[in-house]
Amino acid sequence: MYKVMLADDDYPVLELLSEEIDWEGMGFRLMGAHGNGASAWEQAQEEMPDLLITDIGMPEMDGLELTARLKELKPGLRTVILSCHDEFQYARQAVRLSVQEYLLKDTLDPEDLAALLRRFKASMDEERRAGWERSRLKALENETRDLRKERTIRNFVDQPLLSPEKWRQEAEEIGLRVGELSVLPAVGFIDRYAQVRERFSSGRTLRFAVNNVADEMLAGLELQGQHVGYDERTSLFLFAYKPSLKTNVYDQVREALRGVQSALSGALKIRMSFVIGTGCPDVPGLRRQLRELVGGTAQRFYLKDGEIAMKAPPEPAAGDLFAFYDRASTELREAIAGGDASVAEAAADYWIAQIGRERYGPETAKDWTLKLVLDLKLKLHSLAFGGLLHSADTLHKEIGDLDSLLELRDWLVGHLRAAAGSAGKAGSAAGAKRADVKEACKYVSRNLGRRIALEEVADHLHLNASYFSRLFKKELGVTFIEYVTRMKMERAKELLDQTSHTVGEICEMLGYDNQSYFIKTFKAHAGSTPAEYRG
Known part of the structure; x- marks a missing residue:
């Protein structure tokens, strides 16, 4: 008897095929019915099927990967793909895995499968009579042709060329x-x-x-x-x-x-x-x-x-991209703080175009852009700009997968747009409705690295200091000084979580002259000292 394996995460389909087909009567043994490709693959390593009937989309391992893996072990494996209608053309055109047949789940009829099984059995019986071993070796040769071709070319490119004549023969x-x-x-x-x-x-x-x-x-x-x-x-x-x-x-x-x-x-x-x-x-x-x-x-x-x-000849080394770093960082930070995503995108496009004109080395361009984004994360307040970035490790991995300047542009713009969106909501998130109070909150977020006086912000808004103080308290329910302290302490949390800066360094980065006062203020806000918070 020929061995059959079923793999489909749609239990009713598994049940239908398991119970409605007279497997043994047709010369087959149903060796397993699996709800995902990984389970089927695990069994196949112990006992290989002669026929695989599998869905395309399954958890853990899909049907296409399952088919590819099984054919590596058994090139002569017969395969039937079960497909939903919207996947059908994709399955037929996209992955030529030497699949013998495709069946649409939407109109699946056990009798159609039975007819296929009869044809499969007849062809497999014929192969056995004609010489199964010869057929298997031929299939193996076809399946491994690409691997041999790839290995030959990779060795030719990557390894020393010791004998041109030997490689010509290969x-x-x-x-x-x-x-x-x-x-x-x-x-x-x-x-x-x-x-x-x-x-x-x-x-x-x-x-x-x-x-x-x-x-x-x-x-x-x-x-x-x-x-x-x-x-x-x-x-x-x-x-x-x-x-x-x-x-x-x-x-x-x-x-x-x-x-x-x-x-x-x-x-x-x-x-x-x-x-x-x-x-x-x-x-x-x-x-x-x-x-x-x-x-x-x-x-x-x-x-x-x-x-x-x-193919173009190598270009001469471009100038120093990092010479523009401070200017770019300032422009992007201000664009984000304004809360307008289109402004942030325009700023990014300007600098991406600059990179494109000068043709800086890819690694230089990526390092420069990554540093911009990481520094923006550190310089901009986490509460107002929480949508900016993921962890540093995630960012390193993301940018490492980028192959082109266009991808780098989209990556940078995506993070900036998220940040600008968060910034635009910062004032509202704090409960502010008046435009001048929202602007005050943004001003604080942009200047967390130094001491911020109420008079300074009132002057920035062209308001009387006493009037601004009363207005701010009425809008947000806290005094201006209380708000600034809260923002600085939230910023301190982010620096403690995501950097290796010492408590003293963070104290200075947030504009505090007295470390003891900073620690006392942090403990009042967070319930623990900075050292205890970092753990």
Whole structure:
């Protein structure tokens, strides 16, 4: 009997298939029915099925990743995908996992599955008669072809080239005739990778999907092209050709890459940008080109989404971006404090455009932007601007996943807009209705690092100090001095929570001259000393 595994988080579907199909009568043994892919994968490692019937969307591990994992262990596995209507075309077009059939859950009829099972059994019986081992080895060869091709190219790019002739032979085994033909390489980058990655259960599933779509598209071209997945977000394309004055291979390659873009967009809703190298007649030249394309992070950083560009020579070092840091920090802080998201976005766009004009190194640009955002978090009051950022570790991870200036711009603007939105509500959150009192609250938030006198703020608002004092108390129910103290103590909490500054340093950062007074004030506000609060 052939072994069948069911995986679907829809219990009624599992129940229907388990009870309505005469598995044994049709020559099958139902070895397991699982509510998620992880459970199915765990059993499969102990006992592999011959047939997998699985839903796409499941918790812990989805059906596409489950299928990919099982096929790595058993390339000849038969698979039936259960799909909702809105996933159907995606399932058919996006992930060519050698799935034998798709069934729509909306119209699922056990008799339809029974008919499939009869066909599967007949074909599996025929394979056994024709030689199961030969069939299995052939399937294994097909499934591992991409892995061998990837390993060959990665070793070629990343490892020392000890023998060009030996590598040429390895290249011929994966269908690349270097030397006999010239090769024009290109590198492709998945745009907005962090967002794309969230739509797939794993990086491996994403990589598998991209490989299959790209390979299928290139197979239909007259121009001989090979696709190799270099890593989860990067692909290499190698186009073999005979140099000729009659045809422009660069135009042909550009058109081929547009086709890849169209296929990936239609099938996977993925955009990819490309950099095209120069034609290489020999192995050392090809290796040099590939290393430059893969290592061209600066050019990649400044590509627009979906752009197809020629490889550009390295640009001379730009000036010192950090020379503009204080000015940018001040402008962004003031934009946020004003509570107008459009002003904050315009300020960010100005500085992103400055980076784009000067073409600073990607790491410099990201370090500069990260420092801006981290310092804004420290300088702006946590209560009024609580929407600004996540933890420093989260920010480091987020910015590390950004590959382009456009992504960096969106990341910065997203945090600034959230901060400006919080700032705009700061006065209201404190209970203020009058515009002048709201402005006073913002003034306090912008100046927490020094002593703030009532007369100073009244003068800023062009109000009599006594009148302003009475007005403030009436609006917020606390005196101006009480409000300032509360804001400073909340700021002290944030600094204690998120920095390694000493109590003395925090005391100075908040404009206090006397550390004992600061500790006493903090304890009255928080119920513990700063040291006790930090724990």
